Amino acid sequence: xxxxxxxxxxxxxxxxxxxxxxxxxxxxxxxxxxxxxxxxxxxxxxxxxxxxxxxxxxxxxxxxxxxxxxxxxxxxxxxxxxxxxxxxxxxxxxxxxxxxxxxxxxxxxxxx
Amino acid sequence: xxxxxxxxxxxxxxxxxxxxxxxxxxxxxxxxxxxxxxxxxxxxxxxxxxxxxxxxxxxxxxxxxxxxxxxxxxxxxxxxxxxxxxxxxxxxxxxxxxxxxxxxxxxxxxxxx
Numbered sequence: 001x002x003x004x005x006x007x008x009x010x011x012x013x014x015x016x017x018x019x020x021x022x023x024x025x026x027x028x029x030x031x032x033x034x035x036x037x038x039x040x041x042x043x044x045x046x047x048x049x050x051x052x053x054x055x056x057x058x059x060x061x062x063x064x065x066x067x068x069x070x071x072x073x074x075x076x077x078x079x080x081x082x083x084x085x086x087x088x089x090x091x092x093x094x095x096x097x098x099x100x101x102x103x104x105x106x107x108x109x110x111x112x
Numbered sequence: 113x114x115x116x117x118x119x120x121x122x123x124x125x126x127x128x129x130x131x132x133x134x135x136x137x138x139x140x141x142x143x144x145x146x147x148x149x150x151x152x153x154x155x156x157x158x159x160x161x162x163x164x165x166x167x168x169x170x171x172x173x174x175x176x177x178x179x180x181x182x183x184x185x186x187x188x189x190x191x192x193x194x195x196x197x198x199x200x201x202x203x204x205x206x207x208x209x210x211x212x213x214x215x216x217x218x219x220x221x222x223x224x225x
Contacts, residue, residue, distance in 0.1 A: 003154060031212050042116070042202050042216025043155070088154060092212045099145070099170060100212060102155035 004089055004103035012109045019076040021106045023089030030093050032065050032072040033100070037086040046087075047074070081110050115139070118203050118217040125224050131190040133220050135203030141215070142208035144186035146170075146178065149200040149219070158201075161186055162208065193224045 006023045013019055023032075031050055035043035047058050049065035049072065056063055064073045072089055089103040119134035137144065143162055147155040147170075157170030159178040167178050175197060179187045186205075190197055200221050204214040 003156075006154075009152070033212055035214075040218065042204070042218050043214075044216070045213055048212060090212070099157050099160055100214065102147075104152060104154040 004091055004101055006087075006089055006103040006106050008106060009104070010107040010109070012111060013079055015079060015081060015110055015112050017079050019079055019083070019108060020073065021087060021108075022071060022073045023091075023103045024071045025091055025101075026070070027091070027101075028069040029091035029101075030069065031091065032063070033090045033092070034061075034063050034072070034074050035088045035090060035102075037088065037105075039085065043086075043088055076108075079108075079110050081112065083108055084110050116203055116205055116215050116217040118201075118220050120220050121218065123220060123222045125190075125193050125222065127194060127224060129190075129193050129224075131193045131222065131224075133188040133190075133201055133203075133222070135186045135188070135217055136184050137186075137203075137205040137215070138184065139205070139215070140183065141205035142183070143206045143211055144180065145204040145206075145214065146176075146186065146188045147202045147204065148172070149202055155202065158188065193222075195224050198222060198224045 004025045033048045034046045037043040047063040054065040060077045062075045086105045090100040092100040116137045145160040146158040161180045177189045202219045203217040
């Protein structure tokens with residue numbers, strides 16, 4: 001099955017820095033989602049995007065649905081220690097009983 | 113809040129054993145899913161189910177089977193465990209009309225020796 005490529009694979013940043021990560025696909029999706037997995041837990045939905053070009057924020061997080069519908073971006077502003085975890089993108093096609101395709105994940109570690 | 117509960121946090125099994133991973137959700141969700149998570153590979157779908165007694169293969173169903181006898185419970189079965197099935201297994205559920213919004217359990221780390 002297809003996988004989505006996320007970049008970077010991992011990153012160390014200092015507290016207070018901004019973070020950018022992206023996700024690319026060879027297929028078009030009509031839905032892009034971003035999940036976060038805290039250590040020892042299952043992933044939790046952060047942001048859902050439903051329209052090409054859409055920009056959506058959730059607190060310090062901002063995600064964009066790429067205009068080509070083959071990519072998505074997530075930015076975190078002013079990172080804090082609790083941002084540590086693995087961020088997964090996922091692509092899907094709503095309206096069908098279809099499954100999501102998840103990305104390979106970006107592991108974020110924040111140093112004080 | 114939706115709760116998805118996986119019966120074991122850690123499991124250690126021997127090669128060839130039959131292994132059952134159990135998952136229960138408490139919000140009457142129609143959809144349930146089993147994923148495995150491996151470093152560098154992300155989440156890969158093993159099987160999913162839209163209703164009781166219904167199942168569909170995901171991307172990597174080989175070596176696995178599932179059972180959904182009740183709406184709230186979805187079991188993953190490893191008929192004869194092998195070392196390459198050592199992994200983190202995640203169960204998830206969703207409403208059928210919002211099938212992109214998955215609610216995950218905390219995972220079961222399975223080691224097959």
